[in-house]
Amino acid sequence: MKNSEEYLYARDIYGETLVELGKKDPNIVVLDADLSSSTRTVKFGKVFPERFFNFGVAEQNMFATAAGLASCGKTVFVSTFAMFATARALDQIRNTICYNDFNVKIVATHAGITVGEDGSSHQALEDIGFLRCIPNMKIIVPCDAWEAKDAVLAAYNIKGPFYVRLGRAKVPTVKEKKKFVFGKGYILQEGEDIAILACGIMVYFSLKAAQILKEKGIKATVVNLHTIKPLDEELVVEMAKKHKALFVCEEHQVIGGLYSAVCEVLATYHPKKVISIAVKNRFGQSGAPSELLKEYGLTPEDIVNRVEETLQG
């Protein structure tokens, strides 16, 4: 099975999707801040140079300009690294994009610890937390490159501001994927003991973990919660009702991301023990992505360990 696995850059698919959309819709404009070769918006820029604007290393200007373009009816895709797309331009996103409910689609790359060797300054681990509490903002964390395409198309088709979170590294395609519906999570596999809720690259790792757990006699449900906001509350509550414990996996800080979102829902509708597999209030550091996943406790083995500990405890 391993040999037949497909590994793709989600950002490659993003760049290609932009070109497809650009051909269909002359109203699409794309902005980047000197990272177009990394984010792959350069693909769009080459085909539609008149609708592509490079702002240099000036994210605040880029995001507020996106709002100005959107106020005149443009659908604006804005890309840079997740770190700079959120922290650096947060006021512009909050006050000038989200408050006006403009059609600005932020597709950020290089999110998470798997950025690797560039280290902490470039490993956005708080971005979902920054954006999740802003009204009108919608957030998708796709599990692989093809779901990234679905996410970009959803952002294009649905009115208002979006944040689509992509990584740097090549990611394995999740073969068990279901049809993407914005705002709805889906079950990848069912098991009656515990449920693992995941987003992004952690979906793949959760499936791996479920396989190992199965060998140990623990039956796990694995859910892809690609839409962080609005969260599929119904599915979360259903999972809580059906399982002994819930495990939430994300390549993000434990505070502010999917775990927080899930706990907010369950605290209101169905209080339940929920375990987080995430970065535990630490900054990242340089290293190979695989080493970092281990160091920060985000591997399938880490998930398995947490499940076993919890069930034994």
Added chain:
Amino acid sequence: MSQKIKELKKIANKIRKLIIQMVSRAGSGHPGGSLSSVEIITCLFFEVMRHNPKDPYWPDRDRFHLSKGHTCPALYAALALCGYFPEEKLWTLRKLGSILQGHPDRRTPGVDVASGSLGQGLSVAVGMALAARLDKKDYRVYCLMGDGEIQEGNIWEAAMSAAHFKLDNLCGIVDYNRFQIDGRVEEVMNLEPLVNKWEAFGWHVISCDGHNIEELLEAFGEAKSIKQKPTVIIAHTVKGKGVSFMEHVVDFHGRAPNEKETKIALEELEKIGKLLEEKNEEF
């Protein structure tokens, strides 16, 4: 003095009275910077800009963005006098459910983009100017900035990009009234040499008296004629202009006049109004 100039002066005086009344009734707000921007806003809305109050979303309208959002009473008064909404609405400023928020937003007819968090407006205007170019439309974009506001780094990012994109359909205006909340601009964070700064960023710069209608109209005319680069008008103004005890007084940046002050201010403005009604060439 031409009839047109006199009419604009009368409108400016009306706007000043409305600002005092609005802020006084609201009990809070920013009269100082509202009063300093009155002639700029009057010239734009009643002479320079192409717009239609009956059709606020007309795609070909010139855009106005108030980057210094806290001085929205001046904008709201101008919009009401233009007919974007009934004048009575002005008395709802800053009240729950009002279309006139403490800082501008899109619930006000005539406001395209919210503002209030300083430093972002010039970027918004750059976006509007780029959209005009993409849509092959000939509308122009005007962006009014505060002097304290342009201490924000975002403004200079926007300035750099507007020149880079050669946005000759964009005209910035700096309301240079020389005061910000904590005191004199030159003491809090000096902007000088301001003309050199904008020129170094690739802009065509015009300095003028921001209360002189003739000079302002001439400046806006010159801005229209400049090609291949954006223009900024550095309008030298007086904070609190038109009300004797508010002029150059930093306290009135963000404080409403009390009942007594309101009465005196309105009396003063009433006097100016009367002189304007008479055939007095001095006004």
